[in-house]
Amino acid sequence: MSIPPVTPEVAPEPDYENLEAKNAHLDRSKPYPLEGLLVVDLTRVLSGPTCARMLADAGARVIHVERPPKGDDTRAMGPYVEDGSSEYFRLANVGKESITLDFTDADDFAFLKKLIAKADVVVENFRPGVMAKLGIAPETLVQENPRLIVASISGFGQYGPMSSQAAYDTIIQALSGVMASTGFPDGPATRVGTSLSDIIAGIFGYSSIVTALVARERTGKGSTVDVSMLDSTFVLLEHGLMDALGLHERPTRIGNRHPFMYPFDTFEAKDQPLAVCVGNDHLWKVFSEALGHPEWVTDERFVTNSDRATNWADVKAAIESVTTTDVAEVWRDALETAGVPVGIVLNVDDTRRLPQIIERGMVKVVDGREVPGSPMKFGTWNSYGAQHDAPTLNQHGEAIRAEFA
Amino acid sequence: MSIPPVTPEVAPEPDYENLEAKNAHLDRSKPYPLEGLLVVDLTRVLSGPTCARMLADAGARVIHVERPPKGDDTRAMGPYVEDGSSEYFRLANVGKESITLDFTDADDFAFLKKLIAKADVVVENFRPGVMAKLGIAPETLVQENPRLIVASISGFGQYGPMSSQAAYDTIIQALSGVMASTGFPDGPATRVGTSLSDIIAGIFGYSSIVTALVARERTGKGSTVDVSMLDSTFVLLEHGLMDALGLHERPTRIGNRHPFMYPFDTFEAKDQPLAVCVGNDHLWKVFSEALGHPEWVTDERFVTNSDRATNWADVKAAIESVTTTDVAEVWRDALETAGVPVGIVLNVDDTRRLPQIIERGMVKVVDGREVPGSPMKFGTWNSYGAQHDAPTLNQHGEAIRAEFA
Structure with a gap:
C-alpha cells in the first residue's frame, strides 16, 4: 500500500521528542479504570483483537493466547515496519501479553482452563460452535465460574439463519445497508474506507463486556455476551434507518451533502x-x-x-x-x-499531525512506536491507554506459565 | 428524503404481527444489566442523545431534560411519521423519560440540582465551557457528589487548540481522514452515508461511562468523562492508521477492493x-x-x-x-x-427485512413503532433494549417533579 501522495501535506511533522509535554493532560501515573481485571484473549485478526485491545487500553491485564507456531494471522499481514513486525498486528494488540498454547495438547489445554478459572473476562471470535468443539463452550465456562464474562464476536451472531455463514468486513458492509448509503447518486455503492464492520463489532464487544462487568459488580453474576458485525453496523445508520423503519421508504445515496440543509x-x-x-x-x-x-x-x-x-x-x-x-x-x-x-x-x-490530535494523546509513542491513543478520557483515571508495544509471539509465555502453573 | 427506489426489493415485508415469536431468544422478562441506575440526560441532537439512548437500552432510567418551550432540536427535524412525531428524535430517544426545565429559572435550576444529586450519571453535549457557565461544571458536580459520573461529548474535546470550534459531522468526517479514505481513486473523497462521527462519539461516550461505572463499583470513585467526535472517528481507521503512523505514508482511496487480496x-x-x-x-x-x-x-x-x-x-x-x-x-x-x-x-x-435481523431483534416494535434493537446481547441479562417509544415533550414532567421534589 505504498502509494504516492494525492494531496499536499498541510501540517508539519509533530515534534515527537516532546510528545509527553504536549499530551500532559493525560497523567500516566494515575490508576487505570479497569486495573486488577484479567482478560483471556482467544481472538484473532481484527474484530476480537480490537475489543481486547480496548480492555488493555483501559488498564485490564490482557493475555493474548495464540496458536503455535505462527500465532495470530495478522502477524503475517502487512504493512511491516523496519524490524519486520506487522503494523496490522500492532494496531489491534498494543499493550497485551502473548502466550502460545496448542489447544489439542492436553497439558496446554489444562493450562488454558487454569487461566480461564482465574479470569474476569474471556473474549473469542471463532465461528459460532467452535468454542463448544474445543471443549470451552461459553455457557459452560460461565456455569463453571459464575462471575465470568465470556464474550463472543462474530459476523452474524451466535444464532439465526445466517449465523454459520462466513463474514468478512466487505460482506457485512454490503448487507448492512451502509455501502448502499455511501457515495454519489450517479456513482456506485461505496465501501467505507476502513474495516468499519470489524472495528465497530470490536467496540460494541467492549461496550457489552464492560456493561456485563457493571452488572457483575452489582449482582455477582457473570454472563455470556454475543455481538455481531451485522447488528453493530446496522445501528450506525441514521437517515437510512429513519426512512426504512419509520416510513418504509428506500433511502438512496446523496453524496457528501446534507439531505435538508445547504450549503x-x-x-x-x-x-x-x-x-x-x-x-x-x-x-x-x-x-x-x-x-x-x-x-x-x-x-x-x-x-x-x-x-x-x-x-x-x-x-x-x-x-x-x-x-x-x-x-x-x-x-x-x-x-x-x-x-x-x-x-x-x-x-x-x-x-495525525493536527495539534489537537497530539495534545489529546491520540497519537502517542510506546516502546518507540507510534500508535493511536484511546478516545476514552477520564478525570479520575489514567486515560493514556496502553504503555507498551504489541508483544512478540509468546513473549510472556514462560512468565505466564510460571505464574499460573 | 422521500426518494424513489434505486434497487428492487429483495426480501418480503416481515410479519410484524408475530415479531415476538421470531425474536424469542431475547427474553423480555429478564432483568437489565444497568437496572437501578439513574441517568440525567442534558443532551440534544445526535451524539449525546445516542449515548443516553444506549444507557436506556441497557436498562438504566434515563431522564431527558429538555429546554422549554420546544425541547430537543430534533423534535423539529424530519422525517415525520403520520402522528407528527419526528423519526429523528425517536431514533436517539427511545425508552427515555422527558421533563422540561428552564435553567434560567431559579426553581427549575434548584430542581435540576436535586435530580443530579440522586443520579449515577449525567451526560451532556454542550460546547466546552457551557456547563460551567450554567453553574454545573462537570468537575464541580463530581466534587459535590464523589460517586457521580459526568460525561461530556463534544466535537474536539474539552481541551486543546480546536476545543472551542463548532463541529458538525461532515466537518469531523473531513478532518479525521475517513472521508479522504472513502471512495474511488478517480472520484471525490466521500462522506460515509450516515452521521458516523456523531454516532461513534455517542458509542464511545457509552463505553467510557460504563467503564467509569465499573471503576466506581470497585473503588467508590466517580469521574468526569471527555469524549470527542474527532478522537472517536480517528480510531476507526485501519490501513490508513497503519500507513500513516507506522510508515509515515499517505494512504489513498482504493474504492471497494481489498488492498492485498483479490477478488x-x-x-x-x-x-x-x-x-x-x-x-x-x-x-x-x-x-x-x-x-x-x-x-x-x-x-x-x-x-x-x-x-x-x-x-x-x-x-x-x-x-x-x-x-x-x-x-x-x-x-x-x-x-x-x-x-x-x-x-x-x-x-x-x-x-431491515433480513430474517437474521428480525430474529436478532434488531428491528422491534415498541408502542406501535418500529425501532432498531440493541447490538449488545447478554446470556444473563435482558437484551431486548428499551420497551417504550421516545417520550413526548415533558411527558413525565409532572411525575418526575413529584418524585424528586
Whole structure:
C-alpha cells in the first residue's frame, strides 16, 4: 500500500521528542479504570483483537493466547515496519501479553482452563460452535465460574439463519445497508474506507463486556455476551434507518451533502476539498460575505435554506466558482475568522499531525512506536491507554506459565 | 428524503404481527444489566442523545431534560411519521423519560440540582465551557457528589487548540481522514452515508461511562468523562492508521477492493452489485467453477493471489462479464452453495427485512413503532433494549417533579 501522495501535506511533522509535554493532560501515573481485571484473549485478526485491545487500553491485564507456531494471522499481514513486525498486528494488540498454547495438547489445554478459572473476562471470535468443539463452550465456562464474562464476536451472531455463514468486513458492509448509503447518486455503492464492520463489532464487544462487568459488580453474576458485525453496523445508520423503519421508504445515496440543509457539503478548492456547514440564514450571510459575494443572500434562488436545498447544485456551482481560485487553507482561514464551521478534507497522514490530535494523546509513542491513543478520557483515571508495544509471539509465555502453573 | 427506489426489493415485508415469536431468544422478562441506575440526560441532537439512548437500552432510567418551550432540536427535524412525531428524535430517544426545565429559572435550576444529586450519571453535549457557565461544571458536580459520573461529548474535546470550534459531522468526517479514505481513486473523497462521527462519539461516550461505572463499583470513585467526535472517528481507521503512523505514508482511496487480496470487491450484476471475498487459491478455484469458468485458475494473470491483486482490473472485467448476465440473487445463491463468502449490496430497507435481523431483534416494535434493537446481547441479562417509544415533550414532567421534589 505504498502509494504516492494525492494531496499536499498541510501540517508539519509533530515534534515527537516532546510528545509527553504536549499530551500532559493525560497523567500516566494515575490508576487505570479497569486495573486488577484479567482478560483471556482467544481472538484473532481484527474484530476480537480490537475489543481486547480496548480492555488493555483501559488498564485490564490482557493475555493474548495464540496458536503455535505462527500465532495470530495478522502477524503475517502487512504493512511491516523496519524490524519486520506487522503494523496490522500492532494496531489491534498494543499493550497485551502473548502466550502460545496448542489447544489439542492436553497439558496446554489444562493450562488454558487454569487461566480461564482465574479470569474476569474471556473474549473469542471463532465461528459460532467452535468454542463448544474445543471443549470451552461459553455457557459452560460461565456455569463453571459464575462471575465470568465470556464474550463472543462474530459476523452474524451466535444464532439465526445466517449465523454459520462466513463474514468478512466487505460482506457485512454490503448487507448492512451502509455501502448502499455511501457515495454519489450517479456513482456506485461505496465501501467505507476502513474495516468499519470489524472495528465497530470490536467496540460494541467492549461496550457489552464492560456493561456485563457493571452488572457483575452489582449482582455477582457473570454472563455470556454475543455481538455481531451485522447488528453493530446496522445501528450506525441514521437517515437510512429513519426512512426504512419509520416510513418504509428506500433511502438512496446523496453524496457528501446534507439531505435538508445547504450549503452543508464539500467544495473543491485549488488543491483539495473543504467541508462547510451552513445551517441557518445568518451563517449564509456571513459565509457569502467571507467569500466576497454578499449579493448571494438576495439571489432569489438562495434566500432561504429551503431555496438553497432545492437549488443546491446552483449554490454549489456558485461557491466552487470562488473556492477553486485558491487553495483550501486560504478559504479555511477566511471562513474560520468569519465564524463559519469549516474543515479541510484531510488525509489521515495530516490528521495525525493536527495539534489537537497530539495534545489529546491520540497519537502517542510506546516502546518507540507510534500508535493511536484511546478516545476514552477520564478525570479520575489514567486515560493514556496502553504503555507498551504489541508483544512478540509468546513473549510472556514462560512468565505466564510460571505464574499460573 | 422521500426518494424513489434505486434497487428492487429483495426480501418480503416481515410479519410484524408475530415479531415476538421470531425474536424469542431475547427474553423480555429478564432483568437489565444497568437496572437501578439513574441517568440525567442534558443532551440534544445526535451524539449525546445516542449515548443516553444506549444507557436506556441497557436498562438504566434515563431522564431527558429538555429546554422549554420546544425541547430537543430534533423534535423539529424530519422525517415525520403520520402522528407528527419526528423519526429523528425517536431514533436517539427511545425508552427515555422527558421533563422540561428552564435553567434560567431559579426553581427549575434548584430542581435540576436535586435530580443530579440522586443520579449515577449525567451526560451532556454542550460546547466546552457551557456547563460551567450554567453553574454545573462537570468537575464541580463530581466534587459535590464523589460517586457521580459526568460525561461530556463534544466535537474536539474539552481541551486543546480546536476545543472551542463548532463541529458538525461532515466537518469531523473531513478532518479525521475517513472521508479522504472513502471512495474511488478517480472520484471525490466521500462522506460515509450516515452521521458516523456523531454516532461513534455517542458509542464511545457509552463505553467510557460504563467503564467509569465499573471503576466506581470497585473503588467508590466517580469521574468526569471527555469524549470527542474527532478522537472517536480517528480510531476507526485501519490501513490508513497503519500507513500513516507506522510508515509515515499517505494512504489513498482504493474504492471497494481489498488492498492485498483479490477478488475481494463488489461486482455488478444485472440489477444490483454483490460483494465477494475470495481470500485464497482454494476459494478462487471454487469461485471460478461456480461462475462456469474453471479455466480462470490456470490463466497466467490469475494463478496466485499476488497475480490477481496485481491484475485486479482484468479479474474484475472477467467476473463482471459473467455476473452482469443475470441478477445478483442468482449469483448469491450459486456462490453460497459453493461456499464462497458473498453478500448482495442491500438497501437498508432490505436489510431491515433480513430474517437474521428480525430474529436478532434488531428491528422491534415498541408502542406501535418500529425501532432498531440493541447490538449488545447478554446470556444473563435482558437484551431486548428499551420497551417504550421516545417520550413526548415533558411527558413525565409532572411525575418526575413529584418524585424528586
